Amino acid sequence: MRTDPNIADPDAFYEAWVAAHGGLSDAESAALDARLVLLLANQVGDLQVLLDCIAAARRAAD
Amino acid sequence: MTTAEAWKFAPAYELPTWPHVRAPDLDARERIRYPVVIAGGGLSGLTLACDLLLRGVAVVLLDEDDTVGVRGASSRGICYAQKSLEIFARLGIYEKIRAKGITWSVGRTFSGADEVYSFDLEDDRRSEQPPFINLQQFYLEWYLVNRIRELDEGAIRWKTSVVRVEHGSAGAIVHVETPLGTYALEADWFVDATGANSRIREELGIEAHVSRHTDRWCITDVRFEKPLQVERWTWIDAPFNEGRGVWQHLMADAVWRLDYQMDEHADPESISKPEIAGERLRAQLGPGVEFEFVWIGPYQYRDHLLDTFRVGRTIFVGDAAHVVCPFGARGGNNGIQDAGNLGWKLALVAAGEAGESLVDSYHAERHAAAVENLRVTSRTARFLAPRSAAEHRLRRAVVALARTHPFARKLANTGRMAQANDYPPSRWAPAGARSLQNVALGATTVMDLLADGTRFAGLWIGGSDAEVASLADLAQRLPFVAHAVAADGALASHLRAAPGTLVLVRPDAYIAATIAEPSRDRVEAALRCALALDDDDR
Numbered sequence: 001m002r003t004d005p006n007i008a009d010p011d012a013f014y015e016a017w018v019a020a021h022g023g024l025s026d027a028e029s030a031a032l033d034a035r036l037v038l039l040l041a042n043q044v045g046d047l048q049v050l051l052d053c054i055a056a057a058r059r060a061a062d
Numbered sequence: 063m064t065t066a067e068a069w070k071f072a073p074a075y076e077l078p079t080w081p082h083v084r085a086p087d088l089d090a091r092e093r094i095r096y097p098v099v100i101a102g103g104g105l106s107g108l109t110l111a112c113d114l115l116l117r118g119v120a121v122v123l124l125d126e127d128d129t130v131g132v133r134g135a136s137s138r139g140i141c142y143a144q145k146s147l148e149i150f151a152r153l154g155i156y157e158k159i160r161a162k163g164i165t166w167s168v169g170r171t172f173s174g175a176d177e178v179y180s181f182d183l184e185d186d187r188r189s190e191q192p193p194f195i196n197l198q199q200f201y202l203e204w205y206l207v208n209r210i211r212e213l214d215e216g217a218i219r220w221k222t223s224v225v226r227v228e229h230g231s232a233g234a235i236v237h238v239e240t241p242l243g244t245y246a247l248e249a250d251w252f253v254d255a256t257g258a259n260s261r262i263r264e265e266l267g268i269e270a271h272v273s274r275h276t277d278r279w280c281i282t283d284v285r286f287e288k289p290l291q292v293e294r295w296t297w298i299d300a301p302f303n304e305g306r307g308v309w310q311h312l313m314a315d316a317v318w319r320l321d322y323q324m325d326e327h328a329d330p331e332s333i334s335k336p337e338i339a340g341e342r343l344r345a346q347l348g349p350g351v352e353f354e355f356v357w358i359g360p361y362q363y364r365d366h367l368l369d370t371f372r373v374g375r376t377i378f379v380g381d382a383a384h385v386v387c388p389f390g391a392r393g394g395n396n397g398i399q400d401a402g403n404l405g406w407k408l409a410l411v412a413a414g415e416a417g418e419s420l421v422d423s424y425h426a427e428r429h430a431a432a433v434e435n436l437r438v439t440s441r442t443a444r445f446l447a448p449r450s451a452a453e454h455r456l457r458r459a460v461v462a463l464a465r466t467h468p469f470a471r472k473l474a475n476t477g478r479m480a481q482a483n484d485y486p487p488s489r490w491a492p493a494g495a496r497s498l499q500n501v502a503l504g505a506t507t508v509m510d511l512l513a514d515g516t517r518f519a520g521l522w523i524g525g526s527d528a529e530v531a532s533l534a535d536l537a538q539r540l541p542f543v544a545h546a547v548a549a550d551g552a553l554a555s556h557l558r559a560a561p562g563t564l565v566l567v568r569p570d571a572y573i574a575a576t577i578a579e580p581s582r583d584r585v586e587a588a589l590r591c592a593l594a595l596d597d598d599d600r
Contacts, residue, residue: 056466
């Protein structure tokens with residue numbers, strides 16, 4: 001799992017991510033992020049990396 | 063029972079005032095014509111006036127007040143960026159700014175008690191000037207006024223209000239009101255530097271595309287003894303401010319600027335009461351720290367951007383042309399840099415050494431810079447003020463991952479600090495233009511090479527005396543001077559230019575062209591392009 005900066009333009013990405021949630025209800029937003037996770041997971045492909053990401057996300061829970 | 067604290071205020075600053083002097087225009091038989099008339103004595107107007115005087119252009123600056131600083135709820139900028147400081151070095155006031163102000167380069171961003179990310183702008187510094195100096199805006203304006211008065215005591219006309227402007231294709235007629243009567247001036251070029259609420263702009267019917275933000279903040283300038291780091295500290299969500307943002311910065315005279323994000327529905331009058339502001343301070347500083355208020359000011363921010371910064375012979379600079387959210391010090395610095403971009407162009411056009419269309423490159427370059435600044439600051443504003451539960455969730459995810467994962471730190475955004483904007487390719491700079499830092503060259507500096515203000519510098523990397531001399535006759539015909547630069551020195555490495563290359567630097571220290579195999583013809587062609595000498599549409 002990569003944790004060093006790898007997103008080409010972080011501010012542009014964050015802006016687009018926020019914009020995608022515009023006008024959605026909370027439930028719709030959560031569903032959007034779930035679909036987004038699936039699409040991104042398919043870009044990653046490697047199962048071990050995906051399992052590491054799931055574990056890291058779980059560990060960072062507020 | 064705790065007893066209420068007694069809140070102390072520091073005595074108000076005593077600002078200088080300058081007298082209104084009877085204008086020669088009042089007694090002239092005919093209207094007097096000036097090469098440049100500027101309306102508005104804020105940062106951009108004063109910088110431009112000083113710049114033009116140093117470049118040998120007679121200029122008149124009209125200011126409706128008789129002092130510096132603000133009346134009412136205007137700008138109180140504090141952070142001055144390297145490019146601005148380099149301009150001030152050329153104008154001759156940098157040493158005063160450095161001596162009075164607070165030099166800093168490190169910024170830290172916190173969430174709760176945890177540091178989320180930090181930066182040190184010193185890492186990219188090649189300039190003689192530091193990344194940032196903090197100084198109350200009125201000091202800077204004061205130094206500029208004194209410098210202008212040294213150059214031309216009558217250049218600033220105090221207590222002189224613009225009441226009407228006739229905008230023509232060959233210039234403007236500016237009608238003014240003064241304590242001693244009304245008169246009109248003629249101007250080859252008229253510059254509106256009257257700020258965000260420019261009436262000149264409104265009377266021309268120019269759409270400013272204003273957008274108001276609901277995010278609300280309250281500045282508290284305060285003096286106290288507690289020793290804190292001389293760094294820019296920001297909290298995304300401060301435990302001592304009900305989980306909202308806080309900014310902490312030091313200015314001159316040991317005054318701290320603490321800026322608190324408020325509930326967007328908060329009443330501005332009540333949040334700025336000393337007892338309420340004092341409680342916020344007490345929560346941040348802890349018990350037992352004595353403090354006195356210097357100023358408390360609630361504000362909401364707005365942005366606007368004109369479609370064009372030039373209408374005929376009228377040019378808009380600074381807040382009259384563009385306003386962005388205050389994050390990253392992209393307000394005042396860009397007014398100063400508007401002036402730095404425009405001054406040499408007006409001076410060369412006025413002297414007949416450049417084509418008039420060079421003035422259009424001011425719009426092309428500074429409008430592009432304003433678009434970029436608006437985009438960058440809007441992203442910061444959005445990060446700092448999520449608009450829905452979903453946006454809050456995204457931000458919490460960033461902050462949670464940032465504690466352990468470097469990549470997520472890049473997504474946290476409490477401001478991207480102002481840098482000299484790159485300019486896009488244009489007919490005056492086919493490869494675009496980027497700023498050159500004020501690198502030292504032995505006993506001299508880049509700014510020293512550009513000190514006369516109206517000549518381009520041709521830096522021949524590893525050039526011989528004979529090669530530099532081969533361009534001497536070009537220097538007779540065009541505003542240009544060539545210099546040999548050591549191929550192994552700091553400047554060559556900052557320029558990232560190969561030995562044998564000639565880098566053509568404009569009077570505003572932007573690189574106009576990089577010429578791989580310099581010859582007199584190639585350098586001349588690049589100069590004529592950058593001076594708009596062949597596309598003149600007069």
